[in-house]
Amino acid sequence: MSQSVALRTTFDPAKYVRPAIHHLPLYTRDGAPTEKPAREIRLDWNESPYGPSPNAVAAIANVAAHNRYPEFDAWKLREAIGHYAGVPAERIVAGAGLDNVLETLMYLLIETGDRAIISEPTFMVYELLVRGHGGTAVNVPLRQDFSLDVPGILAAVDEQTKLVLICNPNNPTGNLFDRAAIERVVAETPCLVAIDEAYAEFAGESCLDLMAEYPNLAILRTMSKFAGLAGMRVGYGIFPESLMPYLLRVMPGFCNVSAAATAAAIASLQDADYNRAIVARIIADRENLADQLRELPGVEPLPSATNFLLVRLPVADAGPVVRELANRGVFVRHFGNPAFGLLDCLRVSIGTIEDNEIFVAELASVLGAREPAA
Ligand SMILES: Cc1ncc(COP(=O)(O)O)c(C=O)c1O
Structure with missing residues (x-):
């Protein structure tokens, strides 16, 4: 629509939108990386990496x-x-x-x-x-x-x-x-x-x-x-x-x-056979990923009954780590509300074996480049 044509009437959405909606926070993905990374590994929304039957x-x-x-x-x-x-x-x-x-x-x-x-x-x-x-x-x-x-x-x-x-x-x-x-x-x-x-x-x-x-x-x-x-x-x-x-x-x-x-x-x-096999595979991969993460100093994957892991990092705030991972094309989640007590954690979905390996390697590299927590 051309911007040069002046609107003939006014419309004030705030007057019509239900009050309950006015202060609702947006449910969005975490901030996008500054530059589009060469490859994208999406481990932020707990999806299945294998797709359906x-x-x-x-x-x-x-x-x-x-x-x-x-x-x-x-x-x-x-x-x-x-x-x-x-x-x-x-x-x-x-x-x-x-x-x-x-x-x-x-x-x-x-x-x-x-x-x-x-x-x-x-x-x-x-x-x-x-x-x-x-x-x-x-x-x-x-x-x-x-x-x-x-x-x-x-x-x-x-x-x-x-x-x-x-x-x-x-x-x-x-x-x-x-x-x-x-x-x-x-x-x-x-x-x-x-x-x-x-x-x-x-x-x-x-x-x-x-x-x-x-x-x-x-x-x-x-x-x-x-x-x-x-x-x-x-x-x-x-x-x-x-x-x-x-x-x-x-x-x-x-x-x-x-x-x-x-x-x-x-x-x-x-x-059912396909679904069962995929679930078993993801659970096995989750435990392998947890083992690999435990080898990184100060990194602690928490027990999981899902297709993701919550992982404590040896930093006070995992936000910058998660952002740096996103810059490198590896997308995971951070929960920045201090009331949750998860500031030092990231959440990672279980991906393919290759996705998981790249995540561990990039996480090790990002953490290695940082000062250890006091
Ligand atoms: C606990 C929980 N409930 C519901 C949903 C939404 O699932 P759906 O994709 O079916 O909308 C999710 C998605 O991440 C979830 O984690």
Whole structure:
């Protein structure tokens, strides 16, 4: 649009945009390197380096009718997920990634004045979504050892509390919480407790079976991590039967899942052998990477039940190290909020063996070039 043509009227977005959005922080990637590096190794978003089952790739190519909407209630997709998870399709809501399912959940539960309990450091999207819907994200921080503060969570729940969100295993710390601790939160909380199991396939553990005993539990999962389908955007939630009549009213048409993503997800779920092999490979590579990192002086990878590692570095602030790695084309994450207690850490996704080797070599070189921490 030409800049030389003067606008004929005025428009003041601040007047129309909901107040809850005005002060919402941006959810972005860390700063881009000053110059585009010669090669890029993306280990910052916990993606699978291997991609989906070849059957999923073929299924995407075979989607014929791009002019037609997918099934309105995404039934075949929900059925395939139900079969995979061992739950009735009637209790599943799918979405364009788990982010979209979380959004649907907030739309269902949170309005101005409501509270949702989170335990930071955790997945940042929770706070943004709660605040974006006019609610307050009440933080009951993880303990020093990254365990859940169960008494703190229970004490924080009040009449306005609509939701407790637990990320298990937790992102970015990588640890699994004690199952009894989670069960106590579910058992002693009247509101919905949603457990984000985005990384469950790597952990080999789930709280899904607790749904048989507790009517206020939801389990949230994604095809982005174990199935290598982050680009297709498919996530899902398994919800209490009693919530489904309400959820069906807010579930987006077609679940917001495209025909291509639907085909990919169904084909991927049917290729359990491929998914199992990839998960096993990533876990083995994670342990190898941890061993290599432990050989660097002062570097401490923390135990992980996911496809990433949180790594303590022998520096007070890992931010400059992460930026220098980005300048060298190796992208990892830093969590700069001092309240999280992770200033000296970086988070690295498990890549291919070659990616991991380059990361270790570049990290060793960057740390070697720095003064050791006092
Ligand atoms: C804990 C957690 N939940 C949800 C998501 C979002 O997953 P999706 O790609 O399905 O939106 C992520 C992605 O990194 C995550 O780490």
